[in-house]
Amino acid sequence: MDVAGFGVVGGASVWGRWLVTGACGQLGGHVTDLLARRGAAVLGIGRRGCPGGHGTVLPMDLRRAGDLDAVLRRYRPTHVVHLAAVSAPGAVAADPAAGWALNVGVTERLARYARDENAWLFYPSSDFIWAGSARRRYREDDVPVERTAYAWTKLAGERAVLAADAGTVARLSLLHGDPMCPRRTTWTRVAAALRAGQEVPVCTDEYRTPVSLADAARIVVGLGERRVRGLVHVAGPEVLTPRDLVLRIADGLGVPPRLRSISRRDLPGGVDRPANMAMSGERLAARWPELAPGPIRVRPAFGVVIPVYRGADVLHRAIHSLAAQDFTGDLHVALAVNDGDPRTLRAAHRLAPVLREAGARCVVLTSPPGRVPAINAAEAVLPEGARLYLDQDAVLSPDSLTALARALAPGTGLHFAVPAVRIAATDSVVSRAYYRTWRSLPYVRQSPATMGAYAVSAHGRTRWDTYAPVRSDDKWVRWHFAPHERTVVTTATYEVIVPRGPRELVRARRRYQRGNEELTHLSLAHGDGANRHRGVAATLLRRPAAAAVFLGVHAAAAVLDRLSSR
Numbered sequence: 001m002d003v004a005g006f007g008v009v010g011g012a013s014v015w016g017r018w019l020v021t022g023a024c025g026q027l028g029g030h031v032t033d034l035l036a037r038r039g040a041a042v043l044g045i046g047r048r049g050c051p052g053g054h055g056t057v058l059p060m061d062l063r064r065a066g067d068l069d070a071v072l073r074r075y076r077p078t079h080v081v082h083l084a085a086v087s088a089p090g091a092v093a094a095d096p097a098a099g100w101a102l103n104v105g106v107t108e109r110l111a112r113y114a115r116d117e118n119a120w121l122f123y124p125s126s127d128f129i130w131a132g133s134a135r136r137r138y139r140e141d142d143v144p145v146e147r148t149a150y151a152w153t154k155l156a157g158e159r160a161v162l163a164a165d166a167g168t169v170a171r172l173s174l175l176h177g178d179p180m181c182p183r184r185t186t187w188t189r190v191a192a193a194l195r196a197g198q199e200v201p202v203c204t205d206e207y208r209t210p211v212s213l214a215d216a217a218r219i220v221v222g223l224g225e226r227r228v229r230g231l232v233h234v235a236g237p238e239v240l241t242p243r244d245l246v247l248r249i250a251d252g253l254g255v256p257p258r259l260r261s262i263s264r265r266d267l268p269g270g271v272d273r274p275a276n277m278a279m280s281g282e283r284l285a286a287r288w289p290e291l292a293p294g295p296i297r298v299r300p301a302f303g304v305v306i307p308v309y310r311g312a313d314v315l316h317r318a319i320h321s322l323a324a325q326d327f328t329g330d331l332h333v334a335l336a337v338n339d340g341d342p343r344t345l346r347a348a349h350r351l352a353p354v355l356r357e358a359g360a361r362c363v364v365l366t367s368p369p370g371r372v373p374a375i376n377a378a379e380a381v382l383p384e385g386a387r388l389y390l391d392q393d394a395v396l397s398p399d400s401l402t403a404l405a406r407a408l409a410p411g412t413g414l415h416f417a418v419p420a421v422r423i424a425a426t427d428s429v430v431s432r433a434y435y436r437t438w439r440s441l442p443y444v445r446q447s448p449a450t451m452g453a454y455a456v457s458a459h460g461r462t463r464w465d466t467y468a469p470v471r472s473d474d475k476w477v478r479w480h481f482a483p484h485e486r487t488v489v490t491t492a493t494y495e496v497i498v499p500r501g502p503r504e505l506v507r508a509r510r511r512y513q514r515g516n517e518e519l520t521h522l523s524l525a526h527g528d529g530a531n532r533h534r535g536v537a538a539t540l541l542r543r544p545a546a547a548a549v550f551l552g553v554h555a556a557a558a559v560l561d562r563l564s565s566r
Contacts, residue, residue, distance in 0.1 A: 015040035016078035018224070019071070021106075022046065023057045027124070027172075028083045029180030030217035030462075032057075037465050038221070043075055045084065062106045072113050079224045080167075081122040082110050089128060089150035090269045096149045103153035107160050114166035120227045121167035122220055126154045127174065127208065127235075132274025137209065137239070139280045140171075140231050148272045158231070168228045170220070173235040173279055176245065176296070177213035178410035178459050187249075188411035194250050195409075199258045202243040206264040209235035209278045210245055214384065214462070215293035219284070222291045235281035236293050245296070252300050253409075254328040300458065301385030302405060304333040307367075307374035311392035312347040314497065318394050319351040323358040327401040330385075331360040334378035338367045372473055376466045387461050389474070391452030393497045395424075400453075400492035407489045408457035415460030416481040418448050419492035428500045430549055435498055437543060437550040442535040447528050448488040450474040452496040460485070468522065472515030479524040502553065509557035 018035050022028040023044025035042040044057040062068055062084055085103050086092050092099030107123055114121040129144035129151045146152040158169045179185050193200050211219075211234055219234055240248075243259065250257035264273045285292040306318055315335075322333060333355050335348045348364045355362040367377035375389065386408055388401070400419050407417045423435045438444060454474050463480045470476045478486065499508045540547035 017075060018042040018079045018081065019075060019077035020044045020081045020083065021062060022083035022085065025083055026177075026179045026185060026213055027175060027216055027220070028081075030213045031081055031083070031220050033180050033462055034217045034221055037462065043071075043077070045071070063101045065109065068106065068109060076117070077119060079120045079122075080110050080114060081220060081224065082107060083122075083124060085124070086150075086153070087126075089148055089272070092150040092153055093148065093269065096153075099149060099153045100156075104156045104160065107157040111160045111164040111166040115164040119166075120224055120229075121161060122224060123157055123161045123167065123169050125158050125169055125171040126151070127171060127277040127279055128274065129155055129171070130274045130277055132276045134276055137235070137278045137280040138233075138276075140233055140283055147274075148269075162231065165229055168223045169231045170223070170234045171231070171279060172211065172216065173233075173277070174208040174210045174245075175213050175216055176210050179213075180459055180462075184411070190246060191249055191253060191410050194246075194253055194255050194257055197255070197258065199260050200246060201260045201262045201266075202241075202246045203264045203267065204241050204243045204261045205275060206241060206273060207239050207276045207278045208242070208245075209237075209239055209281070210296060211236045211293045212296070219291045219293065222288065226288070228288075232284050233279045233281050234284065234293065235279035237281070237295050239278045240296070248296050252329075300329060300405075301383040302327075302329045302331055302388070302401065303379070303382035303385055304331065304388045304390055305375055305378040305382070306333065306335050306390050306392055307371050307378070308335055308337045308344055308348055308392050309339045309371070309374070310341065310344060312341070312344045314393040315344075315347055315351055318390055318392050318396075319354050321394070321396040321398075322360065322390075322401075323354045324398050325358075325396065325401045326398050327405075329401070329405060331355075331401070332382050332385075333360050333362045334381050335362065335364045336367045336374035336378040337364065338369055338371070338374035338377075340366075340369065370469075371471075372467045372469050375473060379466070384458065384461075386455065386458045388453065388455045389477075390494075391496060393424075394452040395495040396453065397493040400489075400494065403489045403492040404455040407487055408455060408460070414485055414487050415457040415463075416454065416478055416486040417456075417489050418450050418454045418487075419494045420488060420490050421451050421453075422493050422495040424495050424497045426498060426500055430502050431498050431500055431505060433546040433549040434505055434553055437540065437546045440539050440543075442539065443528060445488065446483075447478065448486055450478070451498075453494040454478070463525075470515065470518050470522070471511060472519060475515065475519060476522070476524070479519070479526050479528075482526050483528075502556075505553045506556045506560065509553055510561055513557055513561060 018040050020028055020032050020042060023032045024046040032042055032044045045060050046057045060067055086099040110121055113119060130138050131145045144155055146155055161167060161169050176187055190200055216234060247257060264270050267273060281292060308315055337345045337348050352362040352364050363381050365377055365381060367374040386405060404417050408414055426432060456477060460481065467473055468476060499505045
């Protein structure tokens with residue numbers, strides 16, 4: 001099999017070459033995305049192509065030994081994360097041969113490769129391997145039981161990896177969170193039912209130690225960086241029933257839950273489900289405390305980044321509009337002052353209590369000059385989660401945060417959203433004409449273009465590490481997402497102050513042109529499409545006077561740029 005077109009073949013980077021099976025699964029999507037963002041050479045293998053856009057995925061049936069061997073010979077991975085599995089206990093019970101082939105047979109082949117080539121292998125085991133009668137958390141030295149066909153295959157896979165000293169066997173607790181790829185999961189189905197006000201059946205007599213998908217991916221990659229060998233439990237710090245977990249989801253969504261209590265025995269295969277699957281993560285936390293997973297958030301964090309540059313007289317617009325939001329989430333605001341002006345810093349400190357009194361957490365910090373350094377500094381103090389990047393003079397409508405959070409919620413497939421823009425009143429006829437035309441252009445509505453506010457989902461934000469040093473940060477972010485992942489939230493608005501008069505308009509247009517030129521030299525996953533100018537001429541002809549102003553500003557900016565480059 002020729003895999004040259006599916007990954008980096010040749011010398012490994014400092015990160016090595018990573019092969020991820022099950023790359024479009026729930027954990028696989030997060031692992032491949034994290035590796036790609038860290039600059040690792042990564043090749044994914046899945047049952048089919050992946051629509052998530054987080055990495056290259058080679059469709060392949062791993063049980064075809066010749067195809068798998070060809071990939072290993074050609075790609076020569078230094079790290080193998082084997083996440084492909086028959087992971088439903090009922091499916092293994094229905095077809096034990098298929099479960100054995102993937103969960104054990106492929107694992108044995110990968111373990112031999114890792115042993116012979118001095119590579120590192122990650123093998124995920126399960127918390128379904130316990131008797132379930134203990135009155136404490138299970139530790140690594142406790143004896144598991146092969147009470148089901150599924151447990152039989154997972155434990156056989158464990159033995160294969162440990163016998164070859166091939167890498168890490170990680171017994172994973174219940175994983176929760178949003179999938180990286182557009183797909184229906186138990187998590188997204190429960191969240192959708194809660195939002196719709198539907199009754200959700202929840203188990204009350206089964207005990208787990210849940211871990212978020214994002215934390216689990218970070219742990220997998222961290223163990224690989226350290227090339228850890230042996231057995232470890234990946235378990236969250238809290239022991240929860242599924243009912244407890246669903247209550248956390250409902251609280252995070254801000255909806256009253258309709259729950260119906262059931263027993264684990266009411267679930268498919270329930271007679272074989274252990275009552276207690278809670279595990280201890282003490283070994284992981286003691287040896288590598290930086291990898292230990294965190295608790296489940298009661299409410300998802302929503303961070304707001306506001307770069308502040310000479311904004312002493314306008315910052316109040318953004319701050320008071322944030323304080324007036326009808327939003328029940330965990331709101332964190334970072335004001336990054338980047339002009340070195342004590343007056344600006346005093347204004348930020350004076351306004352921060354307005355947000356704190358409204359229930360938000362607000363941090364004021366200073367950063368090096370420049371918008372992008374300010375954004376990076378602000379993000380460094382914010383928790384992981386969805387983001388709103390807001391200009392210091394932007395005024396949000398009171399329902400904007402709620403509407404943006406709803407648009408970017410798990411399962412929507414959307415990761416980039418902007419409110420509808422409004423132009424603050426100006427006495428400049430030229431400015432009014434210019435922006436009236438700009439807002440009417442098809443690509444402005446469809447891209448969607450931004451002028452001072454854009455939001456990114458929690459998983460969307462994982463597509464890059466820190467901001468690149470670019471002038472057009474909003475377009476740089478937008479081009480990380482395919483057109484179908486972007487939206488304008490028409491039920492929310494933001495108002496901005498626009499450049500006043502021809503001179504300021506031309507100056508702003510020249511900055512925009514330089515930002516566009518800069519982006520053409522970067523490798524980004526998406527753009528605005530080849531048809532972005534379709535319909536522009538027809539739109540301009542509808543308002544010829546305003547169009548003349550619009551075109552005049554563009555022409556003046558282009559001429560001045562050419563003259564300055566001579």
